[in-house]
Amino acid sequence: MRTSSKPATVPVSLAEIARIAGVGRAAVSNWRRRHDSFPSRIGGTDVSPLFSLSEVEQWLRDNGKLTDAGGRDLLWPRFEALGSRDDSGLAIAEAARRMRAPRTRTTATELPEAAKELVGEAARLGRSEGQRETFEFLLQRWLDTHVRQLSTTPPPLASLMARIALDTRLDGGGDGLTVFDPACGTGHLSAAAAQEYTGAGLELLGCERDPALAALASARLGFVTEGREVRTEITTADALREDPFAGLRADIALCNPPFNERDWGYEELATDQRWAHGLPPRTEPELAWVQHLLAHLRPGGTAVVLLPPAVASRKAGRRIRGSLLRTGLLRAVVALPPGCAQPHSVSLQMWVLRAAPDGSVQAPPAQDALLVDATRFSRPGAREPGPDWEALSSYVLSAVAELDKPAGTLPQGAVRVSLLDLLDDEVDVTPGRWTTAGAGTSGVELAASWDELSGALAELTGLTQLLAKLHLGDAEPRTTTTVGDLVKAGALTLATGQQPSETGLSSGAAVPLLTVPDLMMDGAPSSSVATGTAHTVAEDGDVVVAGVVRAFHAWVHEGGPLALGPQLYVLRVDPVKLDAHFLAGCLRAPANGRQAGTHASSSSRIDIRRLQVLQLPLEEQAAYAETFRRLTAFQELLRQAGTLGQGLVGDVSDRLAAGALTGS
Known part of the structure; x- marks a missing residue:
């Protein structure tokens, strides 16, 4: 796509140029070195330079390196260059409207002229490259760029919430469905409901106080429901x-409300009729949203709302929780594993509420509530933290399916708790408090864990025997060099990690961001960066070094691109001169770190350029590299065996404490 009148100051990174051209970032770096005509840097740093979009596009065209796939990537930096989150969001929504109604003209008069021009170009691109695909691309890039200002519901969680609501509503077999979301954001929950419900007579009603989000939600739903x-x-x-x-009665209500907002209208809404279970305290805005949802349900309708865990136990909300339980409206609470949605470090909860079949504020007397602890369905050690969505969804749906079957069999980790027990002085509906000891692990799962531990110990024994046979005599000292000298000799390149800007952080499908605090926890990235922002990235086969005393380590990165935060470094070796595993093994020697660090405190930095590396021919490096690999595998097996063993100790202890021992 050839664009016109592009501002010369629109910056693009090496990663963005690679996406536009449909090549890897290394290829772009190579073009920059080999071609004197490659555009000069206009900003950024030596490690993460920025270039003019118009100059880059012209150079790619002149050199025959611009593919047809680059149209969307060429367009996005110009949306980002608008500067305003609202202007770019409204422009994307208007472009979506124009894609679906090509004969209409732009009506968003509040948009600046530059945004109106982009609207037309995006609409034309969408009609040639796919309308929905173009909109979803622009929307995702917009969400990634402004993730710190927005909170979205990941599609797997939205689908799970919609499925629960559809499965638990009463008299839900007929045609016609009204879905209500009073804090719809960009429409993830309504879109999920539309995809899960295949019947006729669908209504999607939503409310959003942010005009840009509301416009994007409307555009998204237009594409999702196209043809229906x-x-x-x-x-x-x-x-x-x-x-x-006001006055709406929906079949199902889905909501991921804003959390911890103290200015939600406490004073002006003190006498509102929606507070049938009590005026929510100023510090309990989430309970205001819960009652708002109940007020908009038809008889027998179901609401599923995502809440922070503190809502289940805070003292200020116990009176309202007690009323919801006594009236039979709060039917289930599901505790989710961390990483399901923002904030990703918190184990959020889904509350399942159902209106009385007769339309009153009180449902038929309930004897208990279903509490489900699904926090164990996480993916420990995974590169991108989050739950095992397939296993989590299957488990939660199987548990909720037993909601109205008092004699049904619940899966492990789910329990029916009588109202007599719940309505105590605390009215705490946190599932983890009520699940019985040992309920989280079945006998079959314990047997599988014992087998896994036995396999890890067998591998550990084999490696122990191999490593014990190493000949480590008092050899003559070998010549060493430093990382700094290797950089000067061209044997490797060194790049320093950096903290991305606020607008560069992302929680979507972007590049995982690894930081030193992540290494101190479980080694898995806890956040990510938008793919269009400037950052230092380690590719498969690069050596990554943590240059701080408290977390000093060096390893060969395996897998997809990994963005690096401050005090992390990436070393890219010339394979003709250096073996990456040999280099990493030499660098991570504890004595090496002690020599290169100041050790004034645990936060002291290590001078990466001073780290020592043996000087060996490439053919001799291979034997060292293989031994270093075995030593790394030995260390990983030790960690794995320890984790498995600790887990088994806890699981077996729980089951013993519950009286599960049936013989010696």
Whole structure:
């Protein structure tokens, strides 16, 4: 796609150029070194330079390196260059409207002229390269760029919430479904409901106080429901203060409300009729959203709402929790593993509420509530933290399927708790408090864990025997060199990690970001960076070094691109001169770190350029590299065996304490 009148100051990184050209970042670096005509840097740093988009596009065209796939990537930096989050978001939404109605003209008069021009170009690109695909691309890049200002519901979680609501509503077999989301954001939950419900007569009603988010939600739902007779209405308003859907009664309500907002309208809404279970305290805005959802449910309708765990136990909300339980409206609480949604470090909860079949504020007397602890369905050690969505969804749906079957068999980790027990002085509905000891691990799972530990110990024994046979005599000291000298000799390149800007952070499908605090925890990245922002990236086969005393380590990175935070370094070797595993093994020797560090405190930095490396011909490095690999595998097996053993000790102890021992 050839664009016109592009601002010369729109910056692009090496990673963005690689995406535009459909090549790897290394290829772009190679072009920059080999071609004197490659555009000069206009900003950034030596490690993460920035270039002019217009100059890059022209150079790619002149050198025959611009593929047809680069259209969307060429367009996105210009949206980002608008500067305003609202302008770029509204422009993307308007472009989506123009894609679906090509004969109409832009009506968003509040947009600046540069944004209006982009609207037309994006609409034309969408009609040639795929309307929905182009919109989803631009939307995802926008969400990635502004992730710190927004909170979205990941698609797997949105689908799970929609499925629960559909499965638990009463008298839900007929045609027609009204879905309500009073804090819809960009429409993830409504879109999931539309995908899960295949019947006729679908209505998607939502409210969002942010005009840009509301416009994007409306655009998203337009694509999701294309080809179906669906009524969609997204209103821009503060749902609690100025309810635009007063009187609405929906079949299901889905909501991921804003958390911990103290200014939610406590004073002006003190006498609101929605508070049938008590005025929510100023510090309990989430309970205001819960009652707002209940007020908009038809008889027998179901609401599923995502809440922080503190709502289940805070003292200020116990009176309202007690009323929800006594009236039979709060039917289930599901504790999710960390990483399901923002904030990713917290184990969020889903509350399942159901309105009384007769339309009153009190459902038929309930004897218990279903509490489900699904926090164990995480992926420890995975590169991108988060749950095992397939296993989590299957488990939660199987547990909730037993909601109205008092005699049904619940899966391990789910329990029915009588209201007599729940309605104590605390009214704590946290699932982890009520699941019985040992319920989280079945006998079959214990047997599998013992087998896994036995396998790890067998491998550990084999490696122990191999490593014990190493001949480590008092050989003559070998000549060493430093990382700094190797850089000067061209045997490797050194790049320093950096802290991304606020707008560069992302929680979407972007590049994982590894930081020193992550290494101090479990070694898995806890966040990510948008693919279009400047950052230092380790590729498969690069050596990564943590240059701080408290977390000193060096290893060969395996897998996809990995962005590095401050005090982390990437070394890219010339394979003709250096073996990456040999280099990493030499660098991570504890004595090496002690020599290169100041050790004034645990946060002292290590001078990476001073780290020592043996001077050996490439053919001799191979034997050292293989031994270093075995030593790394030995260390990993030790860690794995320790983790498995500790888990088994805890699981077996729980089951013993519950009286599960049936013989010696």
